[in-house]
Each structure stands twice: as structure tokens, then as C-alpha cells.
Amino acid sequence: MGSEREPTNWPYTRLAYILVILVWIAYVLLTFFSPQQANPRFNLNGSIVSILRLSFMVPLLAIWLIALGGVITFKNYARLIRGSTEARAIDLIANGLLWTIAYLLLASLLGATIQYLTSSPYLPTAQTIRNHLPMLASFIGFWLIYAGSHRLRRMASFSTWTWFPMIVFILYTAFAAAFTYAFISSPATTNGNGITIYGQPREVILFTLVLPFLFAWFAGIFASINVAKYARHTKGVIYRQVFRDLVRGILVAVAFGILVQILTLGSRFITQLNLPGLLAVVYALLVLYGLGFWFIRRGARRLTQIEVIK
Amino acid sequence: MTSSLYDQVVSITEEYLGPTAQRFIARQVTYHFQKSPHELAPEDLPRLVEWMRVTLALLTDNRKVINECANRLLELATADSKLR
Numbered sequence: 328m329g330s331e332r333e334p335t336n337w338p339y340t341r342l343a344y345i346l347v348i349l350v351w352i353a354y355v356l357l358t359f360f361s362p363q364q365a366n367p368r369f370n371l372n373g374s375i376v377s378i379l380r381l382s383f384m385v386p387l388l389a390i391w392l393i394a395l396g397g398v399i400t401f402k403n404y405a406r407l408i409r410g411s412t413e414a415r416a417i418d419l420i421a422n423g424l425l426w427t428i429a430y431l432l433l434a435s436l437l438g439a440t441i442q443y444l445t446s447s448p449y450l451p452t453a454q455t456i457r458n459h460l461p462m463l464a465s466f467i468g469f470w471l472i473y474a475g476s477h478r479l480r481r482m483a484s485f486s487t488w489t490w491f492p493m494i495v496f497i498l499y500t501a502f503a504a505a506f507t508y509a510f511i512s513s514p515a516t517t518n519g520n521g522i523t524i525y526g527q528p529r530e531v532i533l534f535t536l537v538l539p540f541l542f543a544w545f546a547g548i549f550a551s552i553n554v555a556k557y558a559r560h561t562k563g564v565i566y567r568q569v570f571r572d573l574v575r576g577i578l579v580a581v582a583f584g585i586l587v588q589i590l591t592l593g594s595r596f597i598t599q600l601n602l603p604g605l606l607a608v609v610y611a612l613l614v615l616y617g618l619g620f621w622f623i624r625r626g627a628r629r630l631t632q633i634e635v636i637k
Numbered sequence: 638m639t640s641s642l643y644d645q646v647v648s649i650t651e652e653y654l655g656p657t658a659q660r661f662i663a664r665q666v667t668y669h670f671q672k673s674p675h676e677l678a679p680e681d682l683p684r685l686v687e688w689m690r691v692t693l694a695l696l697t698d699n700r701k702v703i704n705e706c707a708n709r710l711l712e713l714a715t716a717d718s719k720l721r
Contacts, residue, residue: 413656482656563655565697570655629696633657636692637668 337402343425347395350432351388355381357439383610390617391431397576397620398424400627407634412482419475420554420577424623426468427584431613434461434591455527458536465588466539469547472581476553483560492552499548503541506589510537510596532596540592547581554578569633573626580619587612643677645713646685653693653706665689682714 337343358381398421405418437457444453480487510533527535558567558574587609594605643662650658663674669688670681677685686707693703 408657408660411656411660561655562651563653563658564702565653565693565699566655566657568697568699630657633654633661633696636661636695637664 335403335406337399337406340399343395343399344392347391347428347432348388350436351384351391354387354435354439355384357436357443358384361439361442362445379606383606386610387435387613390613391428393617393624394424394428394431394580394620397580397622397624397627398428400624400631401573404627404631404634407631413479416475416478416482419478420472420550421475423468423471423473423475423550424577424580424620426464426471427580430461430464430468430584430588433464437461451527458532462536462539462543465584466543469543469550469581469585472577473546473550473553476550476557479557479561480553483557483562485556485560487549487553487556492549495548495552499545503545506541506593507533507537509593513596537592537596540588544585544588547585551578551581566633569629570626572622572629576619576622576624576626578619579622580616583612583616583619587616642679642682642713643675646677646682646710649709649713650689650706653702661692665692679714682710686710 401421401424402418405414405421408414408417437460441450441453441457444450447453511529554574554577558570561567561570590605590609590612643666647659647662650662654661665685665688666672666674666677666681669684670677689710690703690707693706694700697703
């Protein structure tokens with residue numbers, strides 16, 4: 328008997344939106360009432376830093392909500408096709424994208440919170456949590472996206488390792504080596520006990536933070552390659568057209584998500600970038616990241632249309 | 638055999654709708670003909686094709702592809718009637 332499929336909403340939709348809004352409110356309040364803080368590195372006083380951050384608050388909420396809306400539409404599509412061969416792959420990718428959004432929320436919230444602990448004995452612990460929790464979200468996210476893309480690869484029976492991915496692999500390996508070297512050789516600011524501003528010795532940070540991020544970005548890049556190849560190799564000329572928006576969205580969201588993380592990690596641990604310029608670049612990348620999720624939403628809606636149209 | 642006809646219809650449609658083809662055809666048959674997809678008969682094909690033209694037009698504006706799909710499905714009805 329044919330199946331009648333009606334759209335079903337992800338049961339945590341409302342909770343997710345509430346959570347994002349609450350995190351945003353907390354972020355705004357924590358930033359507005361920050362006890363800080365001049366930023367001696369960039370020669371800015373505390374109020375200017377707060378004003379700069381506050382000016383991005385409303386667009387930031389818009390980006391978070393657009394991203395969440397895109398993923399939820401994608402999750403709903405995965406629920407709609409539950410039981411089909413591609414459902415699990417789609418759901419894994421959607422869950423991975425959710426975790427990349429969690430990275431943004433955690434990075435923002437924890438970054439705003441730590442300013443209240445600069446004189447606290449718990450600062451090293453707080454710095455450790457601030458550094459590692461967002462990394463964990465990113466790691467889980469990109470590896471889930473990769474796991475989903477790997478299932479799609481098996482479905483469409485193609486090989487990831489053709490000439491272009493090999494070139495990407497070589498370039499990425501070179502980048503990872505350069506990034507690692509730059510981290511190792513960058514000047515570290517320590518307190519009197521030899522603990523870096525990162526809350527832990529540099530060697531520990533290398534293995535618990537930098538390398539996991541590099542592995543996460545690797546997973547994200549090759550997940551994007553698999554998804555793009557699936558869109559070319561899968562059957563169905565109309566399906567491929569409809570799937571294209573989704574692919575575009577996933578590629579953009581993953582690419583700019585990775586760039587935001589590289590910039591954030593690099594600026595905190597490696598370079599001495601100018602703060603206003605850095606913030607402008609990060610937020611421009613976030614806008615493009617949000618655009619990716621807009622494409623994801625559009626693609627998921629069109630795929631949903633195939634499933635419900637009578 | 639009608640199950641064979643359904644499988645043939647799905648097989649052709651897969652070249653246009655990929656992994657969604659089976660679900661799509663099953664839904665079209667169930668909704669428009671009030672019968673199980675495997676009960677699809679050759680005489681149902683012209684109506685099915687007309688419905689598919691309408692629904693595919695909502696998914697793509699590539700008329701050439703829609704017509705190609707429709708013609709290939711209609712050929713199944715012709716081929717089946719020749720066999721009889």
C-alpha cells in the first residue's frame with residue numbers, strides 16, 4: 328500500500344527557539360553589564376568594546392533564528408521520509424548542522440560569561456570550559472554531517488577520492504600544518520604560574536583544542552565534498568535540481584561555519600588582528616553562514632513538496 | 638502483471654525523481670485511484686500521466702523533461718496493450 332505522508336514537525340522545535348532566544352537574552356545582558364573591560368591588546372576601553380558588541384546583537388539573533396529555522400525545516404523533511412533509504416543520512420546531516428549552531432551559541436555565551444571571572448580563582452577552569460565546550464559542539468557537528476554524507480555516498484555509489492578531493496586533502500594538510508606551527512610558535516601570554524591565557528599549558532591546548540578543531544574542519548570539508556558529489560551522482564534529473572538548493576546551503580553553511588571558527592581560534596591564539604576589523608569580518612561570515620541556512624530551508628521545503636504533493 | 642507495471646513506472650520515474658520516485662508514484666496511485674500501487678492497471682496510465690504532468694510542473698519548469706517522462710510512461714500503456 329502506498330504511504331500517505333503528511334508533514335510532521337520536529338517535537339523540539341518550540342524548545343529550540345526558546346533556547347536560542349534565552350541564550351541571546353543572556354548574551355545581551357552579560358555583554359551590557361560586563362564589568363570589563365578595556366582591551367589592552369587592541370587599545371580599546373571597555374565601553375567601546377561593549378558598544379561594538381551590542382551593535383551586532385540584533386543581526387546576530389536574526390542569524391541564529393534563520394539558521395535554526397533552516398535546520399528545523401531540514402529535520403522535518405528527514406522525519407517526513409523516515410524509513411526511506413536516505414532518511415538516516417539526511418537526519419544525521421541535520422543533527423550535525425544543529426550542533427554547529429550550538430557551537431555559535433556556546434562560543435558567544437561563554438565568551439560573554441568569562442569576563443565576569445577575570446579576578447576569580449575559577450578563571451582557569453572557566454577558560455578551559457569556554458575553549459573546549461564550543462569545540463566539542465563543533466567536533467560533534469562536523470562529524471555527524473560527515474557520517475550523513477558518507478551514507479549518501481554509499482547510496483549513490485561514488486568514490487570520494489577523485490582528483491579534486493585529493494588536491495583539497497593536500498591543501499588542507501598544508502593548512503593544518505601551517506596552523507599548528509603558527510599556534511606553537513605564537514607568543515603566549517602567561518600568568519605567574521606558567522598557565523597561559525588559555526587556562527592550560529600550550530601543549531595541552533594543542534592536543535585538546537587545536538587538533539580536534541583541525542579534525543572537525545577536515546570532516547566538514549569532506550562532508551561538503553560528499554554532499555556535492557551525491558547531488559551529481561544520484562538518480563533523478565528533477566530530484567537533482569530540487570536537491571541543489573540544499574547542497575548549496577550545506578556547502579555555504581559548512582564553509583562559512585569553518586571560516587568563522589578558524590578566524591575566532593586564530594585571532595585568539597595566533598594573530599594580533601585589529602578588533603573592529605576582526606569583528607566586521609566575523610559578522611560578515613556569520614551573515615553568509617546564515618545565508619547557507621536560508622538555502623537549506625528553501626531546499627528542504629522543495630524536497631518536502633515532492634513528498635506531499637498529490 | 639500489474640505489479641510489474643508499477644515497478645516499470647517506478648523505474649522510469651526514478652530517472653526523474655530519484656530516490657523519491659517510489660513514494661511519489663505510490664502516493665499518486667493511492668490518492669487518485671483509491672487503490673494499492675501494485676493494482677495499477679495499464680488503463681490507469683493516461684490519467685496517472687496527466688496528474689504527474691501537473692505535479693511535476695510544480696517541481697520544475699523544464700517542460701522538456703516533464704514531456705519526456707510523460708511520453709515514456711504512456712509508452713508503457715501502449716506496449717502493454719500490444720502484448721494483449
